[in-house]
Amino acid sequence: MEGAAASSEGLRYAEYTRVPTGAGKGQAELDRGLARTMIAVGLGVATVAFAGRYAFHLWKPLEQAMTETAKRILTSSLSSYYKGGFEQKMSRQEASLILGVSPSAGKAKIRTAHRRIMILNHPDKGGSPYLATKINEAKDLLESSAKN
Numbered sequence: 001m002e003g004a005a006a007s008s009e010g011l012r013y014a015e016y017t018r019v020p021t022g023a024g025k026g027q028a029e030l031d032r033g034l035a036r037t038m039i040a041v042g043l044g045v046a047t048v049a050f051a052g053r054y055a056f057h058l059w060k061p062l063e064q065a066m067t068e069t070a071k072r073i074l075t076s077s078l079s080s081y082y083k084g085g086f087e088q089k090m091s092r093q094e095a096s097l098i099l100g101v102s103p104s105a106g107k108a109k110i111r112t113a114h115r116r117i118m119i120l121n122h123p124d125k126g127g128s129p130y131l132a133t134k135i136n137e138a139k140d141l142l143e144s145s146a147k148n
Contacts, residue, residue, distance in 0.1 A: 094138070
């Protein structure tokens with residue numbers, strides 16, 4: 001009985017005296033696990049580096065293509081502004097382009113467009129006197145031939 005009591009008491013304290021499972025491994029096994037981890041990390045870093053290098057090489061031609069496309073979009077084909085200077089003698093077409101109305105617009109529409117443009121380009125407000133005279137000339141030309 002005394003042997004049974006000793007063995008039961010030994011079992012009671014056995015869980016506290018048990019050696020952890022990792023401690024049973026040798027130093028060589030720990031070194032191999034650490035080496036595997038380091039190799040995996042190194043391969044991951046190398047993969048990221050090669051992917052970044054590939055992306056940078058791919059980006060240069062892509063950047064050039066995007067720049068050329070942006071320049072093509074911003075060309076005069078999509079611009080709503082009149083390209084070129086003023087004619088020597090103003091025509092109805094040029095006058096309508098300056099005021100932004102059709103050549104056959106009525107007097108009320110011509111005056112409204114003239115007022116809107118002159119507010120933006122008046123010499124007293126920092127606008128150009130030359131542009132103001134061209135705007136006035138365009139209004140006079142279109143009003144002289146307007147029907148109503």
